[in-house]
Amino acid sequence: MAEITFFHYIHKDTVLHRMDGRLKLICLLLLSLSASFASKLEHYLVLLFVVIFALLIAKLPIKALLKDIKFFGIIILIVIVVDAFNIPGDPIPYFPVTSISTKGLITGLRFAGRLTIIILVCAVITGTTSLMTLRNVVEWFLRPIPFVPEVRIATMISLTFTLIPVIFDNLAEMMYAQKARCVELRKNPIERINFIVFPLLSQTLRKADEIVYAMEARCYSEVRTRAVFKTNKIDWLLLAICISVFLFVIL
Amino acid sequence: MPIVETENLTHIFPDGTIAIQDISLKINKGEFVVIAGANGSGKTVFARHLNGLLKPTKGSVLIDGKPITENIIEARRKVGLVFQNPDSQIVGQTVAEDVAFGPENLNLPANQVKAVVKESLEAVGLSRFSTRSPHTLSGGEKRKLAIAGILAMKPKVIIFDEPFTGLDYPGVVQVLKQIVKLHNMGHTILLITHELEKVLAHADRLVIMHKGKLVEDGKPEDVIYHSENYGVRMPLNDGQKVATLTWLK
Incomplete structure (x- = not known):
């Protein structure tokens, strides 16, 4: 397990590793929603650019991540094939297999694009956020909800x-x-x-x-030291970028 | 006044098995006590009572003269317990996070938690691993991490339950050095083991348990000759002195 890099925290000293966990979780939500609502080619291109940019600045081992992503590759391929064969529409011109529809193939590719972006966003977030930070963020978001321990x-x-x-x-x-x-x-x-x-x-x-x-x-108690979150200007800037991407996709 | 005292401590499991019976023992501040015994002699059950993890069927445990039941959290802070299997003790995803678990439970301010984690990791020589996943550490390093997790709570007494199990020679030396260092720093040490040859030279006292009862208690050089009567190997060769029983050079 120690050899698998996907969805594992990899300690580095980068802007994304230092980013406030709460804002990072909001960014995850915004980018995942953007991927779900994306409908045009430019939406996918912008999202892909943002994700690749994030992977680069987080200094995550891209080669190792791509190697580990193989499992998801099979799922994505299945999604494309199933959509291509099952969604009715005109056959692809000059393509020998007539049971594949152009509409089905496009729908499959769109779905695959969404899935790839969401998987990569999750990889960036988990790779740059320690479990303790995620735990503290979850605790922080749940705190105002009454009757939730x-x-x-x-x-x-x-x-x-x-x-x-x-x-x-x-x-x-x-x-x-x-x-x-x-x-x-x-x-x-x-x-x-x-x-x-x-x-x-x-x-x-x-x-x-x-x-x-x-x-x-070790005296486990639910009255524990509360995490202290620090937010700097770069964190807000990164959040602003994610909000802009989200608005670009939905408007 | 003894720092740890038990009076007629008895623990009977729900199925009727008597784990320990009428154990009365006084441990003084700064002592290094080795508790030996064969498998199933009740050593671990006894240790878990000293930390308040198990409640006695009969008898009592006093820490600094006060019954453990008076303030269980304070007792657990004063008496740290290092478990036999360090993997059971590790709850953090990084070394530093794991050490912070105890002080965070005590609700210490965040900056104090940070300081105490740094201090504890320095004390066991694991500072350079603070961001590493505990599961990637070696056996000896995992034991040291478990010790750091306990040190972060500033205990007076540290109980080690079979600290050498599963360790190779360098691992045993690493952990033993750490235990001796903690004793020299003034901690009271209780060490549960059946591998007397590794540690006995450093102990002030040897206690032997057999079938849940305390059967021998005294200076190592007096008690050791009876150890084989209770299923614990007598590690001395002819003419060898107890002072030579150590893996430290």
Whole structure:
């Protein structure tokens, strides 16, 4: 898991890493909404320019990100193919496969464009924002809502993300241990899943129990030190750029 | 007055298993106590009572002369517990965030949290890793991070539960050096282990637990010869002195 760069925080000292987490989350919303409403080619070009610009100034490892994005590439391709075949319309001139419609292909490409931009925006935000900052931002946004235990929700989010790599490590170790005892010879996939799911679940619950004890030992409390957010002029400028992009797309 | 005291401490699990029984022990300020015992002898259950994580079925725990139940948060701040598996203790996504967890729970002002995190990381020599993900650290470094997380709460007593489990030779040396340094700085140390050969030379006292009971308590050089009666390897060779039982050069 440590080798995967996508959706992982990568510590660097850049404008985006230093940006106020609250404004960064608003930027994420604005750019994702802009991608959802984009309808013309120039909308996509502007959004793509903004995302590439963000990737460059965040100094994120673009090559590694593109390598990790392969999984999403398959989903995007499926979206294009399904739309191209299923949406009725005129066939593409001079193209041998007549069941592909021009309208379907364009719709598919548009959808793929939106998805790509949203994925890249998320990669920029998660790559430049530590989990603790995201946790503090979530807590800050939830605080004014009555009857919502904002600290508990934020802690749950933070613990979930912290535990994911640990659970994957356990899973990998279990799979190796079972392979070492020739689990491949068992042909029934349900039986094989059983051998993984139950031990993993029991180990995860035991680990959760240990974490609860460890948190209690360090005086876990919902009355905690509140995060201090700092906003500078560059943060406001970046927010202004995102608002402009959003207005450009919807107007 | 002892800094930690237990009186007839007994813990019985809901299924009737007696984990510890009638343990009365006094630990004085600045002492380095090794608690040894075979697997299942009740060492970890005992340690968890000293931090208020478990409630006794019978008996009591006093910290600085006050019952632990009087102010559990203060007791947990005074008695830090470093868990056997450091992965269970790590809750932050970066080293610094993890160390900040305790002081933030104590609701310290943000600038004070920052200062105490810096100080704790410096104390264990992990300052250069402050922005790293804890899961990328080595075994010895993870233990040091767990220690920093406890130091950030300014404890008087630090309990180490099997601190050498799963560590290679450099890892054991790293952690042992840290423990000895903390003792020299004035912390009271309680170290749970069955690997006496790694640490006993630094201890003032050796306590042995067996089947939930405290069976031996005294100077290491007096108690060590009985250890094999209770499933703990006696690490001395013929004519060897306890003072030589260390992995530090």
